[in-house]
Amino acid sequence: MTKKRAVTFKPYIKTRYAYEKLRVCRHCQQFTVLWEAECSQCGKSTLVPIRERVTAKVKRTMLNERLIALFIGLVAIYFGQTFLQMILSAAAAILLIALLWFVQRRMLPFEVPSEMETLFEQEQPRIIEDIKRNRKLAVAALKDDELLTYEMLREISTFVQNDKIRLQQVVLLQSFVLRKDMDLRVEPLLIDSFDTDLAAYIGEVAKVQRELIKNSSIRYILAYEAHILEMENGVEILSSVAGAAIRLKKYVEAYPEFIRRYARNIPKDRFLRLYRMIQQHPESYWGNLAEEVAVIRRERYEWDSDF
Template identity: 55%
Template sequence: MVKKKPVRLRPYYRTRYAYQKLRVCKHCHHFTVLWEDTCANCGRHALIPVMDQAAINAKRSMQTERLAALLLTLVAVLLSQTFLQIAVCLGGGILLTVLLWLLQRRMLPSETRRQLDKLLHGSQRLILEGIYLNLSTASAAIKDDEQIGYEILREIATIVHNDRIRLQQIVLLQSFVLRKDMDLELEPLLIEDFDSDLAAYIGEIAKVKRELIKASAIRYLLIHERYILQMKQGASIMTAAAGAAVRMKKYVDMYPDFIRRYARGLPRERFLRLYQIVRRNPDQSWDGLRDEVSAIYNEKYRWDPDFQKWE
């Protein structure tokens, strides 16, 4: 058995949109999703968020428009033949330039979004090259420091969604001692096919961070239940997930048969939680779950004082 290592993962900054993880070098236009200070391509301290680059592009575009307006004003003044024409052209040009500037101030947010869309679509090849370089960095890091390698893959997974990266993350996570205070995730790592490392990871998550066990994870376990039960700790994985599921009544409503099958193996504290849900809802049978809970209660906990409160 491989000995797991205690690690302290750096906090993971979640963004509303995936593109917010991207940064671009102002000098060489290289893209990265990592937290590095210098550009891996040119070595300069010139990395900025893509939204900042889009804002720069928007302001530059607007500045060009204002310069064009001033240039037209200058041409009109030079072509004027009388002082009145000069005054009208100059005054009108300045007024139009000011109005343009005021309009641009109002349009800056929408123009920034347009420039962002233009930047992302026009730089797809450079973005891919940057991500491939990030993947190379991750591969090299894993050999020296698995924790850093995992953290790099976690950042890349924000942009690149494929099972290969998910499985690499899972394998690395399974080499760590998982704790409740760690910034862990589960749903983004789920895949369609059965994987023993993923199943084992779900089992550990069910013990250290029950709140991450949601409907998608339970569905994964049920779909691959036959294969999971063939694993050495398969029954423990399913039981731990059932114990995590009973934290919310909605999962009891959704998966009563699953919880019924593993209720007998639940630790006392998790069974007490299930017992409380059952007692609070006397009108629901949950396809035999109530009868199973009653039988387990009579066999193991009938004289337990904590259970007596729910008689």
């Protein structure tokens, strides 16, 4: 069995939109979702966020429009027949440029997303190819640095999501010692089929970060419960997830039979929480769970003052 490594992840910067992870090289126009300081294609330090590039392009277009307005004003002044006409032309030009600048300033927040959409439509094939190149770089780093490979795949998965990349991350995460202070994820890594590494990962996360075990995670474990029971530590995985589900009353109400099946295997603190929850909410429907909890309490904790 491979010994797990204790690692510290590079801080993961979350963005509101996935495209905000995308950067482009001003020199060779290559796209990347990685944090590299230099472009992997041309080696130059000319990578800029895609939004910054698009915003600069929109501002250049708006500047050109103002310059055209200025040129028209200068032509009108040049061809003015009288001094009054020249003054009026200059005033009209100034007013036009000021009005244009005001409108452009108001329209900038709307023009940038529109231009961004146009860019993605035009550059989609190239963006896809460049992200594939990012993935090849991540795989190439695997032999020397599993942590670096995971961090690269984590960035790539923000923009490209498929089961292959999800499972690659899960396998790498299973080579690390998971801790409460780590930036872990579960639901973004779920796939549509059973995988032993994913099941084992969910079981470990259920121990160190219970708050990450939510509906989708529990449903995944339930869907493949029979497969998990065939694993060497299958009961432990299922018990850990059942214990984590006790965190919220809504999960206990939603999955009472699942929790009942593994109630005998959960730690005392989780069982105590479950016992108190049932005692405090007798009006809720617990199925056979309430009876099972009463039996376990009587068999194991009858003389325990905590109960």
